[in-house]
Amino acid sequence: MALSGIRVVDLTRILAGPFCTMLLADMGADVIKIESPKGGDPVRDQGAIVNGFSWYFAQFNRNKRSVTLDLYSDEGKAVLADLIRRADVLVENYRPGVLAQMGFDEARLNELNPVLIVASINGYGSTGPQAERPSFDFVAQAMSGFMSLNGDPKGQPMRTGVPMADLIAGLYAAFGIVSALVSRGGPGTGQGQRVESSLMNGMISLLAYLSAQYFATGEVPSRAGNDHPVVCPYGLFNAADGDVAIAPSNDLTARRLFDAIELTHVLDDPDFATNDARLRNRERMNALVNEKIRQRPVDEWIAYLNEAGVPCGRVMDLSEVFSDPQVLAQEMVLDMVHPEAGTVRVTGFPVKLSTTPARLRLPAPSLGADNDAVFRELGYSPERVAALRHGNSLETK
Amino acid sequence: MALSGIRVVDLTRILAGPFCTMLLADMGADVIKIESPKGGDPVRDQGAIVNGFSWYFAQFNRNKRSVTLDLYSDEGKAVLADLIRRADVLVENYRPGVLAQMGFDEARLNELNPVLIVASINGYGSTGPQAERPSFDFVAQAMSGFMSLNGDPKGQPMRTGVPMADLIAGLYAAFGIVSALVSRGGPGTGQGQRVESSLMNGMISLLAYLSAQYFATGEVPSRAGNDHPVVCPYGLFNAADGDVAIAPSNDLTARRLFDAIELTHVLDDPDFATNDARLRNRERMNALVNEKIRQRPVDEWIAYLNEAGVPCGRVMDLSEVFSDPQVLAQEMVLDMVHPEAGTVRVTGFPVKLSTTPARLRLPAPSLGADNDAVFRELGYSPERVAALRHGNSLETK
Numbered sequence: 001m002a003l004s005g006i007r008v009v010d011l012t013r014i015l016a017g018p019f020c021t022m023l024l025a026d027m028g029a030d031v032i033k034i035e036s037p038k039g040g041d042p043v044r045d046q047g048a049i050v051n052g053f054s055w056y057f058a059q060f061n062r063n064k065r066s067v068t069l070d071l072y073s074d075e076g077k078a079v080l081a082d083l084i085r086r087a088d089v090l091v092e093n094y095r096p097g098v099l100a101q102m103g104f105d106e107a108r109l110n111e112l113n114p115v116l117i118v119a120s121i122n123g124y125g126s127t128g129p130q131a132e133r134p135s136f137d138f139v140a141q142a143m144s145g146f147m148s149l150n151g152d153p154k155g156q157p158m159r160t161g162v163p164m165a166d167l168i169a170g171l172y173a174a175f176g177i178v179s180a181l182v183s184r185g186g187p188g189t190g191q192g193q194r195v196e197s198s199l200m201n202g203m204i205s206l207l208a209y210l211s212a213q214y215f216a217t218g219e220v221p222s223r224a225g226n227d228h229p230v231v232c233p234y235g236l237f238n239a240a241d242g243d244v245a246i247a248p249s250n251d252l253t254a255r256r257l258f259d260a261i262e263l264t265h266v267l268d269d270p271d272f273a274t275n276d277a278r279l280r281n282r283e284r285m286n287a288l289v290n291e292k293i294r295q296r297p298v299d300e301w302i303a304y305l306n307e308a309g310v311p312c313g314r315v316m317d318l319s320e321v322f323s324d325p326q327v328l329a330q331e332m333v334l335d336m337v338h339p340e341a342g343t344v345r346v347t348g349f350p351v352k353l354s355t356t357p358a359r360l361r362l363p364a365p366s367l368g369a370d371n372d373a374v375f376r377e378l379g380y381s382p383e384r385v386a387a388l389r390h391g392n393s394l395e396t397k
Numbered sequence: 398m399a400l401s402g403i404r405v406v407d408l409t410r411i412l413a414g415p416f417c418t419m420l421l422a423d424m425g426a427d428v429i430k431i432e433s434p435k436g437g438d439p440v441r442d443q444g445a446i447v448n449g450f451s452w453y454f455a456q457f458n459r460n461k462r463s464v465t466l467d468l469y470s471d472e473g474k475a476v477l478a479d480l481i482r483r484a485d486v487l488v489e490n491y492r493p494g495v496l497a498q499m500g501f502d503e504a505r506l507n508e509l510n511p512v513l514i515v516a517s518i519n520g521y522g523s524t525g526p527q528a529e530r531p532s533f534d535f536v537a538q539a540m541s542g543f544m545s546l547n548g549d550p551k552g553q554p555m556r557t558g559v560p561m562a563d564l565i566a567g568l569y570a571a572f573g574i575v576s577a578l579v580s581r582g583g584p585g586t587g588q589g590q591r592v593e594s595s596l597m598n599g600m601i602s603l604l605a606y607l608s609a610q611y612f613a614t615g616e617v618p619s620r621a622g623n624d625h626p627v628v629c630p631y632g633l634f635n636a637a638d639g640d641v642a643i644a645p646s647n648d649l650t651a652r653r654l655f656d657a658i659e660l661t662h663v664l665d666d667p668d669f670a671t672n673d674a675r676l677r678n679r680e681r682m683n684a685l686v687n688e689k690i691r692q693r694p695v696d697e698w699i700a701y702l703n704e705a706g707v708p709c710g711r712v713m714d715l716s717e718v719f720s721d722p723q724v725l726a727q728e729m730v731l732d733m734v735h736p737e738a739g740t741v742r743v744t745g746f747p748v749k750l751s752t753t754p755a756r757l758r759l760p761a762p763s764l765g766a767d768n769d770a771v772f773r774e775l776g777y778s779p780e781r782v783a784a785l786r787h788g789n790s791l792e793t794k
Binding site for chain 2 (some may be wrong): 001002003004006015023046047048049050054055056058059060068124125127128129130131133134135136137138139140141142143144145146147148149150151152156157158159160161162163164167168171173174175176178179180181182183185191193194195196197198200201202204205206207208209210211212213214215216218220221222223225226228230234235236243245247249271297303306309311312313314315316317318319320321322324325326327329330332342344345346347348349350351352353354355356
């Protein structure tokens with residue numbers, strides 16, 4: 001696998017951090033998830049629980065191993081230090097400064113392991129006037145400008161339906177870590193370094209042409225709902241039995257659409273002849289298209305318009321997505337067998353590598369499932385392994 | 398820089414592909430963007446144009462070099478072959494099969510360069526019944542289930558305000574490419590391979606706990622607007638002069654909120670005492686919170702609630718985001734100087750590396766700006782460089 005042999009010490013919990021380390025684990029890294037012996041990652045108790053196991057936890061913690069350590073104890077910190085000594089990567093999503101307070105500041109980490117890559121995922125970045133504020137997905141969606149652009153123009157600014165800021169921060173961190181691994185392997189380097197991503201910066205980087213438009217013109221973009229800011233017709237149209245998403249992105253595909261729905265004549269009308277004209281008359285244009293689309297059901301339109309070379313699709317709910325032949329052919333639904341919880345279903349791998357593909361090697365672990373194995377790998381004596389079993393620290397406090 | 402010395406041949410255009418290669422270029426890779434001599438990437442003509450230069454194009458093509466080649470000509474293909482021979486990575490976002498039709502199928506690429514990493518970004522993945530359908534961001538948002546979860550429960554399924562499917566596919570491709578580079582550099586490998594990401598698979602991977610919930614229960618999740626599916630109070634509240642995003646994610650922070658807004662007494666009321674009870678009475682709960690929040694302006698609440706340990710923030714528009722002291726301290730606004738277009742403003746780097754940070758080395762290039770330099774690097778004679786100048790092919794057809 002692509003990241004075989006890369007050892008990751010994972011101090012993250014909840015979503016952004018575990019998503020990052022899941023991406024590394026899916027690619028083959030040995031991710032050791034350090035959890036509190038008192039219940040571990042809070043996500044273990046969230047979402048639907050089946051046979052005592054959270055499927056939300058399973059989704060983001062597959063392919064990892066779980067070790068419990070009391071990081072408030074000297075013994076727990078000593079074990080963490082040993083894990084860090086032989087690791088390639090440490091990932092944490094504490095607030096800036098917390099890891100140092102726990103005794104692992106930059107100097108100490110460098111002393112333990114000068115080639116370590118230390119990745120931090122936080123709310124706002126670790127420098128600047130608001131660095132130490134707590135953040136959450138919803139707050140980052142609001143403060144990044146993202147919500148101001150999402151939703152119906154007549155309604156409220158709207159968060160996305162998925163925890164986008166968390167996921168993006170995790171994905172960027174994974175990209176940064178792997179880039180740092182390339183750098184460390186390059187000629188004349190061999191050095192570790194710090195990698196950082198934040199919920200806020202990740203979301204800002206996705207503002208795409210909307211930020212470019214603001215920078216160039218000074219005009220503040222606002223919500224456009226399902227309308228494309230500069231293309232018409234484009235959007236959701238009402239078929240006889242549901243909605244069709246139709247997205248002709250240029251004049252050629254717009255013409256194909258008009259031909260296909262017998263509206264070719266609008267191109268002779270100065271009100272609709274060009275994209276600019278259609279943008280000015282968007283409501284009338286959409287009404288004309290809807291009048292035609294309304295006459296047939298969704299499935300017929302999808303087949304017919306795709307055949308005519310017009311990009312379109314149905315609005316699918318999750319039951320449709322996860323039974324779709326294309327989605328299944330892409331192996332985007334996977335079953336993993338957990339020793340206690342039985343079969344648990346998760347989503348597949350979004351990046352496909354031909355020679356070293358991502359694989360499901362390990363089910364998401366029960367809390368502390370890998371304590372003994374990992375402590376043995378550290379060379380601890382059978383007595384010490386026994387004493388540490390189930391995450392109980394030796395009575396050194 | 399992290400990816401210094403990595404050579405990327407970039408055949409992509411529009412958004413998903415150029416975003417991927419921008420991420421590589423920002424990390425230091427030498428990205429050579431191959432464009433048609435007839436106008437190049439269509440994005441060069443899109444969005445706001447200042448001094449003849451598109452700021453949308455600038456945003457996604459900084460740090461790259463531009464070379465024009467007529468890939469329909471034998472000469473253009475010969476130059477592309479030479480570029481491929483010395484490249485580490487090739488990135489393309491044609492529909493599956495198109496690169497092979499151009500004469501660069503798997504066997505030919507392997508013959509030219511057995512250690513090449515070939516990355517493809519497409520709509521649905523290159524296998525499966527719908528592999529060859531065209532896709533677009535909007536269609537992928539609809540078909541991935543994403544739109545079914547985004548927006549007001551009383552309104553339409555809603556696309557996100559940013560082209561999320563394109564951006565995610567590009568980001569995943571960059572992660573896959575860099576992972577393949579680690580793999581290639583590892584012991585006993587040294588092989589190239591294929592990397593693939595798609596708009597559809599990327600979006601599906603972001604369904605997060607919503608897909609987990611569906612898999613575990615069979616219940617199809619629907620749009621929740623700004624309400625959190627399992628936390629209350631949570632969302633946008635109406636201050637005297639605007640909205641405040643308030644996100645207490647657990648009982649402790651909910652209690653802090655109630656204390657701060659003088660609603661502590663609701664915890665004695667069985668209708669609001671627990672999160673479960675509040676979820677059942679969400680409308681009444683939100684009305685009580687709104688009644689308090691309405692009494693003071695946004696800025697006061699932000700300062701006061703953050704001080705009280707309640708995560709919150711304002712809904713910022715882009716003018717507020719890009720003048721925010723924290724955003725500026727994080728260098729998320731950068732100016733680059735283009736030789737012809739003058740100063741162009743772009744967003745900064747979402748991943749920070751301490752030793753080998755991303756940098757703005759090159760402005761987004763004018764079309765064919767690097768023809769002579771790149772052709773010279775290929776060892777072409779002065780005559781051939783002259784003949785190829787401005788992307789005109791030698792008359793070999």
